[in-house]
Amino acid sequence: MERMTEKNDHQPDSPAAPAAPAAPAAPAAPVAPEAAPDWEKRFRAPRVSLPDWAEDAPDRALFVSNATGTYELYAWDRATGAQRQVTDRPNGTMDGVLTPDGRWIWWFNDTDGDEFGVWMRQPFDQKEVGADEAATPGVDAAYPSGLALGRDGTAVVGCSTDEDGSTIHVLPAGGAAPVEIYRHRESAGVGDLSHDGTLIAVEHTEHGDAMHSALRVVRLDGTAVAELDDTKGGEIELGLSVLGFAPVDGDTRLLVGHQRRGRWEPIVWDVASGEETDLAIELPGDVSAEWYPDGSALLIVHSFEARSELWRYDLATRALTRVETPAGTVSGATARPDGSVEYLWSSAARPPVVRSTSGGVVLDPPGAKAPGSVPVTDVWVEGPGGRIHALVQRPAGEGPFPTVFEVHGGPTAHDRDSFTAGPAAWVDHGYAVVRVNYRGSTGYGREWTDALKHRVGLIELEDIAAVREWAVSSRLADPAKLVLSGGSWGGYLTLLGLGTQPDVWAVGLAAVPVADYVTAYHDEMEALKSMDRTLLGGTPEEVPERYEASSPLTYVDAVRAPVYISAGLNDPRCPIQQVENYVNRLSARGATHEVYRYDAGHGSLVVEERIKQVALELDFAERHLR
Structure with missing residues (x-):
């Protein structure tokens, strides 16, 4: 589980191109005042996600939009063009799914962004917001850990709690009481349910390595059918991921992601016979896949050096055919029953748009464009660990510029050539922006990602330092005006960098950070405890020296740069008390700092709140660099 959830900047923006004549409009949104600066308009511009459609009712779709100023779920009847808002909560809603028949919308109901709650549901054809019912009666509130819905009404629900660890419950069709079929202290979750509803694919880390999952396929009663575990029998542990069962009744093929050749790529595993079919797709970088609706081909998403593209792989002929998309990032794609592909695309320069290979824009929000x-x-x-890839955006004029090192979260994530409103705001204000895909980032092979162990935080900062030296020596960056900034894991690296490299940073901006690693471990959600044990080789009691070496609190008295920290009061990933511990130490020595606390979880889904936070960061940097 990643600490950093890309809930804000990576939401899809309005397309720049005009809509096709038949494309329906998304819900109306308030138009930003014409006098507003461009950076605010990018946040306020109406955005939509890639629509998710019901497998047996493809005209029924669900998407996320910020049309009301808060990210919420919307239903869309593609046959009639009718759309309506499904959820309406003060802190927004992102997690939702349609039942295969399209009759019901399920959505996850937490409290003020704390990610702890229960699944709710409402009929797709409900006329207005409200009147939702509990979707999983008998299953206690928990952190969600996967959900799969069957055609007969069966539901498979994954849960995670501090008390129980990981559990999986089957809710039989017809309203019978839920049955717990799985329980383990280590992290696990529901991967998928077979098309005929008889088999469940489970991702688990019972071996104790939260970065590398194994797979188990079980029946509805929990009895095992097949196992696939690449963590055993070799010197290097390899991970597996569930990509989905074949969309055909009685078909026991499961599409699986593996790392056997040093990167992510798919195989087809027949869970009944045990046969594995290596697809041997010869493309550099990571390869993911999903089924075409008839099960005859795979839609390939190929990611390489911070960009991505689409291919069609015919399973019978093994022919690989390019699906044409512009250069940039495809952050979501789906194959439709008619064979067309819909995809969400953007680049750093151009806002996101949902397009189709059949031509035109799929969903074009009205109102001002970003x-x-x-x-x-x-x-x-x-x-020190190999070639480091960084993405650089330059403002107008000649350098050296004040420069923001915007550090991504995760840590198992990476920065891409995609449209992000935050970095664009810094460029508008005359800053260069540098984003570093440090060791630990995904997208550059298994060894690069797995390098992040034991010397956690310090490894990433070595890579950031190497890129910083390039930025200064190339005269991109003014060495007296270097800003270290990031959210979640990026916020953690910001605070750690300010303390371990105090002479080089002029300002630090840390959003929802890990600040006191020991307290964070004891207060965070259970799945993240598993990740921290994997990264650091044990608990704080077992390897105290590693937690001490990797904790920003250890170096807080060395911090010289002014520090700005923002934190969500309900954050289960980077809890508030460990932030307060760090702030109290800054206060005790009279260090220059400001703290902004807000009533949400790990980031905000409210547009105006996000604008406020960016404005506070811009103002803090300007005052202290002036």
Whole structure:
């Protein structure tokens, strides 16, 4: 589980191109005042996600939009063009799914962004917001850990709690009481349910390595059918991921992601016979896949060096055919029953748009469009662990510029050539922006991702330092005006960098950070405890020296730069008390700092709140760099 959830900047923006004549409009949104600066318009512009459609009712779809100023779920009847808002909560809603027949919408109901709650449901054809009912009666509130819905009404629900660890419950069709079929202290979750509703694919880390899952396929009563575990029998532990059962009744093929050749790529595993079919797709970088609706082909998403593209792989002929998309990032794609592909695309310069290979824009929100930004330049720098890839955006004029090192979260994530409103705001204000895909990032092979162990935080900062030296020596960056900034894991690296590299950073901006690693471990959600044990080799009691070496609190007295911290009061990933511990230490020594606490979880889904937070960061940096 990642600490960083990309809930804000990576929401899809309005397309720049005009809609096709038949494309329906998304829900109306308030138009931003014309006098507002471009950076605010990028946040306020109406956005939509890639619509998710019901397998047996493909005209019924569900998407996320910020049309009301808060990200909520919307239902869309593609046959009639009718759309309506499904959820309406003060802190927004992101997690929802349609039943295969399209009759019901399920959505996850937490409290003020704390990610702890229960699944609710409402009929797709409900006329207005409200009148939702509990979807999983008898299953206690928990952190969600996967959900699969069957055609006969069966539901498979994954849960995670501090008390129980990971559990999986089957709710039989017809309203019978839920049955617990799985329980383990380590993290696990529901991967998928077979098309005929008889088999469940489970991802688990019973071996104790939260970065590398194994797979188990079980029947509805929990009895095992098949196991696939690449963590055993070799010197290097390899991970597996569930990509989905074949969409055909009685078909026991499961599409699986594996790392056997040093990167993510798919195989087809017949869970009944045990046969594995290696697809051997010869593309550099990571390869993911999903089924075409008839099960005859795979839609391939190929990610390489911060960009992505689409391919069609015919399972019978093994022919690989390019699905044409512009250069940039495809952050979501789905194959429709008619063979067309719909995809969500953007680049650093151009806002997101949902397009179809059949032509035109799939879903075009009305209202003001998001202004574009400047493209990224690729930079490769030699570092202590190999070549480091960084993405650079430059403002107008000649350098050196005040420069923001915007550090991504995760840590198992990576920055991409995609449209993000936050970095674009810094460029508008005359800053260069550098984003580093440090060791631990995904997208550069298994070894690069797995390098992040034991010397957690310090490894990433070595790579950031190498890129920083390039930025200064190339005269991109003004060495007196370097800003270290990031959210979640990026916020953690910001605070750690300010303390371990105090002479080089002029300002630090840390959003929802890990600040006191020991307290964070004891207060965070259970799945993240498993991740921390994997990264650091044990608990704080077992390897105290590693937690001490990797905790920003250890170095807080060395911090010289002014520090700005923002934190959600209900954050289960980077809980508030460990932030307060760090702030109290800053206060005790009279260090220059400001703290902004807000009533939400790990980030905000409210547009105006997000604008407020960026404005506070811009103001803090300007005052202290002036």
